[in-house]
Amino acid sequence: MNSNEQLLETLRPAFEAIPEEVAHHGTEPPEPASVYVVPGHESALNPDTAIVVGDRGTGKSFWSSALNGEATRMVIGQQLKRIRLDNTCVGWGFSSETSNRNHPSRRVLQRLLDQNFNPEDIWRTVILYQLLEASGQAFFEGTEDWPARIQRVADNPEAEERLFASINEELESRGERHLLVFDALDRLGNDWAQIRVLLRGLLRVGLDLREFRAIRTKFFLRQDMWEDQSVWAFPDASKLTHGRVLLQWHRADLYGLLWHQLANNARSGPQFRQWVQREYQCSFGEVTTNGVTVYVVPEAIRTREANQSALLQAIASRFMGTNRRRGNTFTWLPTHLADAKGQVSPRSFLVALKHAHTLTQRQYPEADVLLHYEGIKKGVQEASRLRLRELQEDYPWIQQVLDPLQGMTVPANEEELHARWRDDDVVNRVLQAAADNNQTLDDSVRPYLPPHSLENQAQEGTLTQAMIEIGVINRTADGRLNMPDLFRVAAGIGRRGGVRAIR
């Protein structure tokens, strides 16, 4: 075994360790070693940024819980010193959690609305309650549950406002900040009407509190919620939306994440780091919290694509086949994992590589690479199935909408999609599924949310628009609809061509 083969051998455990699960769930902070601080995500993590918009799988819940975890927050803070996380206290304003400790759960929220509590009072209470817990004042004394606390706020507006001001002053005098993170906002209610009422109230409170510079709120929003005009129908909403940040993963970020994965694996890490150091004369930074060391990917292979590409060549086939004109692996991989907006979810990227590694080991054991192009192709297919499943969790209607499209070819005229949906009565079936599913719903089940504008405009065009919003299809320059390979293959849809297949 030569030294290169030996190196490749030592990297195997890192690929095997890539988790298979769909995405980050719940509120548990991630392992510090799994936190790759994406250079372009600095604004999203900045406590001063209120609105963060991200598609499914771009890291909304991941960053929410990483900000909430002590150790993970330090890992982030030490790499992004400018956003001053070291003197920021963080708590949950909303999450998928149902203990009702930090905030009311979905069921409780529903009950609160039934009792005619004002959404703004609800959220002012949630925020104040958390701030007071930290400072120990007695405003909420004698209140056992959320209705009682909210009632107290509703009854004492002046005292409440004074409290916000004094807490802010106190925090500022200590040079500290308190950040409330709101995630999983699609779980605020069982249907869009309820979600909108609560979300609009929440955002208004967020806007009102902007003046308190030590009290920060951060809202992680899904793309379709961001696009929903009626959520933003309140005065001065633009002051809040002005600085909104999109969570995106660029090509360099994805490869950076891969190097992070390899460098931080307990078994592969040391050799990988040495090798990079030898090849690029750059060393990994170290961030240690609670005795755990996280190795920070150096600039040379974090943002510089020429180096990243060279590094990939050492472990993967350089071209996606024997024909060198059919694509360079470095660009091919992200391109084939991209949705219609050009976005790649980091999870599907890693999963594609995990499978590519397994398949290479199984089917091309004699290959001199860890990732053979045939393995990569299969890995991408696996990842695309996973991506569709992932999307389905957020957008349960997607399968109903895709099923009738099976067998068609894209790019296609919009009317062709509409005709297929009409034949299957898809619009009504989606609305019906939403009505049925939300009859009996406990907190652990996600509500079935149809596309947000379908309730007002029950027509096929709304489905098209919703699919465009979430990046499943896009309009080409001549107005036809295209579906990227990522979804096309899994949906059983062909690609048009001027040269016809001989059948």
Add this chain to the structure above:
Amino acid sequence: MRPQAHITFDQCLPLLVRVVRELVPSVDFAELRVVRDMHGRLYLMVPDNWSDSEVGALKEKLQSVLGHYSPGMNGVARYQDTLAGGALFQEPTLVHWVDGVNLHLIERRAMGQDWALQPQAGPQFHPPRFVFHSLKGGVGRSTAMMLWGRELVRQGRTVLLVDLDLEAPGLGAHMLEPEHRPVYGVLDWLVEDLVGNARAAMPKDMVAQSTLVNSPGLWVAPALGKRAFDSPENVMAKLARGYLEGEDGLGFAARLRHMVEALEAHVKPDVVLIDSRAGLHETVAANLLHLNAEVFLFAVDVPATWEGYRYLLSHLTQLAQVSGKASQQLVDWRERFHMVHARSSMSEADKRRFASRAFNVWVDTLYDELPPDELVDAAPAFTFDEFDSDAPHWPLSILRSDHFEALDPMMQLASIGESAIREAFGELFSGLNHCLALAKVDIL
């Protein structure tokens, strides 16, 4: 009888297919050949075992249905009844996809048989060739070519630039002082060759070195030489003949190839850059398909461009119908086509818009259909997704820059800084360099 509809060119083939299906329901269209004569009239060739009554019925029906596009009662024949006999069946064809069948069409044209010829298969030995084509002038095609050529010479390579834009010649004037022009131009060779007078000695009088670069090796074969200064009245007369088929039966493409080979033998360049005739002309086929070259299609993102490329690539699609499946070529000729986005703002949005427009054309023309049940790349189908940066429709961009508007390189190039050149043409050059590396591998 009801009055005939006004049948025009575009309706003829579908009508013919319909009539044949109606009268001979068991027909296999792969066994048929349709000959379209110079005027566009259609002759149908059918297998020898078709009965007299079938042939007779077809003759009658086609004559009445095709109207002016029927040659009359001799419009249908069995192969054995023709002068050429079975040889006709072996002739090169275009394949039209008509109403769900592949129809083999033999094109008889005044000139430009080349459009109906498959590119030559098999390995060929010559330096890497690059053809630069555009639908209109003024897109920076010649400028890009000159600058890249200059760049390659600076790297120590010998480069030959050939001006095939005979109707709008430019390279000679742009790169050579009038007194340094060679005696002959490309047009002279083509005319002399017609009468068998293009001698082996001619190439040395067709090229000269440009002074646009300080080091030697930037060779130019202009469209017109010094002789054109002396006898300007003959240029139009030569142009009228330059594209014709030779007396020996060689088409324009073959004649052109011989000329390029002769120039290569004389100059011994490392790279050959060819400035193609602009627009949609039948002779363009020779440049795009028959020089075994990397082809760069320059485009400005305006509707007229995409309309033009749709016509051009749709035509080429008829060649791909066969070659895509049956050919054993090392490299599918379609893979050697590349789009160039001229006068780009270089913004990401601009690039994606261009890519999307180009995709719309390619997906309707040169890309293979990918059936829904086919897995990604299960078969090596030639097709790419809209935003795939490895796709031929994905552009190499040239920054729109005032420096290069109406550029007279002899006068102005020295005053343009290298950084301005790099800024505008850097992306194109690196794409060209990449293709140069690939082309070397493919040829050897």
